[in-house]
Amino acid sequence: xxxxxxxxxxxxxxxxxxxxxxxxxxxxxxxxxxxxxxxxxxxxxxxxxxxxxxxxxxxxxxxxxxxxxxxxxxxxxxxxxxxxxxxxxxxxxxxxxxxxxxxxxxxxxxxxxxxxxxxxxxxxxxxxxxxxxxxxxxxxxxxxxxxxxxxxxxxxxxxxxxxxxxxxxxxxxxxxxxxxxxxxxxxxxxxxxxxxxxxxxxxxxxxxxxxxxxxxxxxxxxxxxxxxxxxxxxxxxxxxxxxxxxxxxxxxxxxxxxxxxxxxxxxxxxxxxxxxxxxxxxxxxxxxxxxxxxxxxxx
Amino acid sequence: xxxxxxxxxxxxxxxxxxxxxxxxxxxxxxxxxxxxxxxxxxxxxxxxxxxxxxxxxxxxxxxxxxxxxxxxxxxxxxxxxxxxxxxxxxxxxxxxxxxxxxxxxxxxxxxxxxxxxxxxxxxxxxxxxxxxxxxxxxxxxxxxxxxxxxxxxxxxxxxxxxxxxxxxxxxxxxxxxxxxxxxxxxxxxxxxxxxxxxxxxxxxxxxxxxxxxxxxxxxxxxxxxxxxxxxxxxxxxxxxxxxxxxxx
Amino acid sequence: xxxxxxxxxxxxxxxxxxxxxxxxxxxxxxxxxxxxxxxxxxxxxxxxxxxxxxxxxxxxxxxxxxxxxxxxxxxxxxxxxxxxxxxxxxxxxxxxxxxxxxxxxxxxxxxxxxxxxxxxxxxxxxxxxxxxxxxxxxxxxxxxxxxxxxxxxxxxxxxxxxxxxxxxxxxxxxxxxxxxxxxxxxxxxxxxxxxxxxxxxxxxxxxxxxxxxxxxxxxxxxxxxxxxxxxxxxxxxxxxxxxxxxxxxxxxxxxxxxxxxxxxxxxxxxxxxxxxxxxxxxxxxxxxxxxxxxxxxxxxxxxxxxxxxxxxxxxxxx
Numbered sequence: 001x002x003x004x005x006x007x008x009x010x011x012x013x014x015x016x017x018x019x020x021x022x023x024x025x026x027x028x029x030x031x032x033x034x035x036x037x038x039x040x041x042x043x044x045x046x047x048x049x050x051x052x053x054x055x056x057x058x059x060x061x062x063x064x065x066x067x068x069x070x071x072x073x074x075x076x077x078x079x080x081x082x083x084x085x086x087x088x089x090x091x092x093x094x095x096x097x098x099x100x101x102x103x104x105x106x107x108x109x110x111x112x113x114x115x116x117x118x119x120x121x122x123x124x125x126x127x128x129x130x131x132x133x134x135x136x137x138x139x140x141x142x143x144x145x146x147x148x149x150x151x152x153x154x155x156x157x158x159x160x161x162x163x164x165x166x167x168x169x170x171x172x173x174x175x176x177x178x179x180x181x182x183x184x185x186x187x188x189x190x191x192x193x194x195x196x197x198x199x200x201x202x203x204x205x206x207x208x209x210x211x212x213x214x215x216x217x218x219x220x221x222x223x224x225x226x227x228x229x230x231x232x233x234x235x236x237x238x239x240x241x242x243x244x245x246x247x248x249x250x251x252x253x254x255x256x257x258x259x260x261x262x263x264x265x266x267x268x269x270x271x272x273x274x275x276x277x278x279x280x281x282x283x284x285x286x287x288x289x290x291x292x293x294x295x296x297x298x299x
Numbered sequence: 300x301x302x303x304x305x306x307x308x309x310x311x312x313x314x315x316x317x318x319x320x321x322x323x324x325x326x327x328x329x330x331x332x333x334x335x336x337x338x339x340x341x342x343x344x345x346x347x348x349x350x351x352x353x354x355x356x357x358x359x360x361x362x363x364x365x366x367x368x369x370x371x372x373x374x375x376x377x378x379x380x381x382x383x384x385x386x387x388x389x390x391x392x393x394x395x396x397x398x399x400x401x402x403x404x405x406x407x408x409x410x411x412x413x414x415x416x417x418x419x420x421x422x423x424x425x426x427x428x429x430x431x432x433x434x435x436x437x438x439x440x441x442x443x444x445x446x447x448x449x450x451x452x453x454x455x456x457x458x459x460x461x462x463x464x465x466x467x468x469x470x471x472x473x474x475x476x477x478x479x480x481x482x483x484x485x486x487x488x489x490x491x492x493x494x495x496x497x498x499x500x501x502x503x504x505x506x507x508x509x510x511x512x513x514x515x516x517x518x519x520x521x522x523x524x525x526x527x528x529x530x531x532x533x534x535x536x537x538x539x540x541x542x543x544x545x546x547x
Numbered sequence: 548x549x550x551x552x553x554x555x556x557x558x559x560x561x562x563x564x565x566x567x568x569x570x571x572x573x574x575x576x577x578x579x580x581x582x583x584x585x586x587x588x589x590x591x592x593x594x595x596x597x598x599x600x601x602x603x604x605x606x607x608x609x610x611x612x613x614x615x616x617x618x619x620x621x622x623x624x625x626x627x628x629x630x631x632x633x634x635x636x637x638x639x640x641x642x643x644x645x646x647x648x649x650x651x652x653x654x655x656x657x658x659x660x661x662x663x664x665x666x667x668x669x670x671x672x673x674x675x676x677x678x679x680x681x682x683x684x685x686x687x688x689x690x691x692x693x694x695x696x697x698x699x700x701x702x703x704x705x706x707x708x709x710x711x712x713x714x715x716x717x718x719x720x721x722x723x724x725x726x727x728x729x730x731x732x733x734x735x736x737x738x739x740x741x742x743x744x745x746x747x748x749x750x751x752x753x754x755x756x757x758x759x760x761x762x763x764x765x766x767x768x769x770x771x772x773x774x775x776x777x778x779x780x781x782x783x784x785x786x787x788x789x790x791x792x793x794x795x796x797x798x799x800x801x802x803x804x805x806x807x808x809x810x811x812x813x814x815x816x817x818x819x820x821x822x823x824x825x826x827x828x829x830x831x832x833x834x835x836x837x838x839x840x841x842x843x844x845x846x847x848x849x850x851x852x853x854x855x856x857x858x859x860x861x862x863x864x865x
Contacts, residue, residue, distance in 0.1 A: 036653050038788070094840070100652045101598040105795055105839055108788045112832030119825050228785050232664055239657050273668035279661045287650060287658070351743065377745035389740040391733045402733060405726035406744035410751070413727045414718070444736075462744065 242292020640760020798845025
């Protein structure tokens with residue numbers, strides 16, 4: 001019994017870890033900026049492309065293989081530094097205070113531009129770079145075989161979740177962010193530089209998406225369309241957890257990944273539908289997600 | 300013997316332990332013009348919200364004529380004859396003033412008309428007549444969102460009156476209006492309501508307005524009716540002087 | 548207003564004559580009209596301030612309904628297929644709408660997206676009904692019992708589509724001027740006041756939502772018959788995004804806007820495929836940003852301004 005459940009659980013959690021990185025970025029950006037960034041999935045795929053390309057270069061240049069690990073994180077940081085501040089300052093900041101329709105459309109426009117940018121820069125061939133995974137190899141505990149890389153993913157997701165929580169509750173910047181989330185107008189009146197907070201939150205969101213993409217590359221190839229597919233999955237997870245809920249995103253990632261893994265094992269034809277069926281089922285009962293609340297109408 | 304139009308019986312509602320209505324009993328007769336006064340937070344607006352279904356009481360009943368309307372939604376109560384003007388005017392800002400009024404007329408006549416124009420001679424004539432009654436004739440084609448505050452208040456009342464309500468609820472009709480404009484605004488409202496035979500209940504904090512315009516005053520304190528009577532009677536009541544006038 | 552009418556008339560005549568002069572344009576313009584219908588549906592909801600990120604599902608439902616009837620039920624009559632596809636899309640719109648129109652803002656967008664992704668995934672997986680990722684082929688329908696060649700049918704389809712643009716466009720125009728249509732933008736500007744007038748925002752929106760699904764279904768059926776093949780990708784969320792984009796690009800104030808946006812996009816697409824196929828999405832994305840930043844009333848607004856007409860007060864805005 002355990003023999004068959006544990007591999008399933010590890011599979012689900014490793015899947016959940018990857019979804020969590022991108023969904024928590026989306027939800028964080030939403031809670032601070034109150035904007036649903038439709039281009040968020042593109043930062044995931046750009047992170048994946050950059051990480052895979054850098055990894056291939058490291059291996060090709062004959063550098064030590066272990067360098068591919070720091071390369072994953074550095075790639076994500078590079079993508080965040082490259083896109084975060086400039087996209088927030090130019091496009092996103094323009095939509096503050098505008099209607100949701102405008103915000104969604106502007107980020108959709110950005111999504112279209114980024115999609116083609118990836119095609120032009122990285123081509124349409126699938127890019128694959130699995131050195132980190134093959135390097136870590138497998139381990140066998142109690143007769144069960146694990147991919148060590150999957151365990152690393154799960155651990156890293158846990159670290160990111162705890163680090164985010166500590167950042168928000170303990171660090172000065174994190175507390176200021178939380179204040180902006182709680183009440184934007186009062187924060188502004190108290191002299192908090194909200195513009196700077198928006199930029200920090202957006203860049204952090206891009207970084208989280210890119211880290212998700214980078215960490216995914218050793219397990220799967222990167223090809224056009226990855227951004228669009230990831231986007232809807234991140235939507236589903238963020239919506240299930242409740243938009244703006246960090247821990248909600250973590251729990252929702254596990255739920256969605258479990259549903260997906262169960263579907264793959266027991267009803268393969270339903271694996272693609274599973275996340276959305278879960279999303280619909282949750283939203284039918286709790287329209288604002290498991291841990292979210294909708295804004296109320298006021299007179 | 301006058302005819303009872305609105306009757307509230309033992310209304311109770313609480314927000315997080317604070318009783319905003321604590322056993323309220325109140326009747327309004329047809330043709331009356333009743334003012335509610337009371338300190339801030341005493342539950343005046345809550346009473347309007349209870350009468351219009353925006354919030355539901357924990358217990359108690361509200362009747363309009365002989366129909367009970369206690370747990371109905373705002374739109375059901377609106378259809379039965381209670382219209383409301385708001386402290387902050389609620390207008391369709393993307394429509395002009397006369398379209399706002401015509402939309403109210405259409406709502407009264409039945410909104411389920413999908414192929415006949417809203418802007419038709421019959422509605423336009425009725426809307427124009429009402430706008431002129433409220434001295435807004437010159438602003439018929441102005442966008443509702445760009446009207447000055449005082450006129451927006453009047454437009455809000457016009458929209459409510461276009462429903463031909465039996466009872467009109469006005470929430471602080473003179474708040475946000477300059478001291479000089481208050482009396483002319485009230486004169487216009489009174490003229491229009493008299494002309495249309497509308498019964499009205501209005502929340503007000505300005506004692507001068509209450510003394511000059513109300514037939515009857517209901518004094519509110521801590522979620523309940525503390526005193527009621529003509530303005531002159533109420534102003535003599537020592538409890539009112541201490542609890543309300545001193546604060547207001 | 549008369550000027551708009553004249554402009555629309557001229558545009559329709561150009562539309563009707565274009566394939567006679569440039570036959571290769573007929574297919575492009577048929578698809579443009581098909582997507583224009585769906586974009587018009589999206590524009591109706593935008594008037595009420597609701598952005599749907601899932602409307603491509605109704606386009607797909609219309610298309611699949613047409614294909615399914617022709618392939619699996621043996622119904623070949625053009626008129627029956629068109630009407631049934633529209634009714635089926637409207638039915639799905641009504642059923643999903645019962646639940647969806649309770650929500651506003653970003654929640655409305657996301658819930659539509661969720662439903663559309665379920666439809667998309669089901670279309671890709673239910674081989675027995677939808678043909679899975681291979682989709683369904685659509686045979687050439689008969690017209691009142693007559694069998695036509697594909698070429699002849701495409702000609703008929705094109706002109707029927709133009710007639711539908713005029714007929715349905717007129718009905719939607721009437722609807723938008725009516726009390727029920729005005730209630731739509733009233734939901735956007737002040738839902739509280741609307742409820743206090745005794746009007747149910749929910750049922751006004753449900754009506755609009757059902758109509759918008761029907762319009763998308765008409766478009767989907769036209770596309771299915773024209774292309775002769777339907778695929779799950781019709782329902783993918785990026786297609787829904789493109790429909791919103793088309794509506795906003797053209798302008799949501801009138802009936803003509805979404806069609807204008809659609810024709811414009813399809814023509815540019817046809818040109819771009821030749822020399823900048825990889826950059827097509829980028830071109831569209833930049834065009835969208837330019838329109839949002841500089842032309843809040845869309846291309847249609849630009850059109851009117853160039854012809855000397857000024858913006859009317861009180862038209863729906865995003």
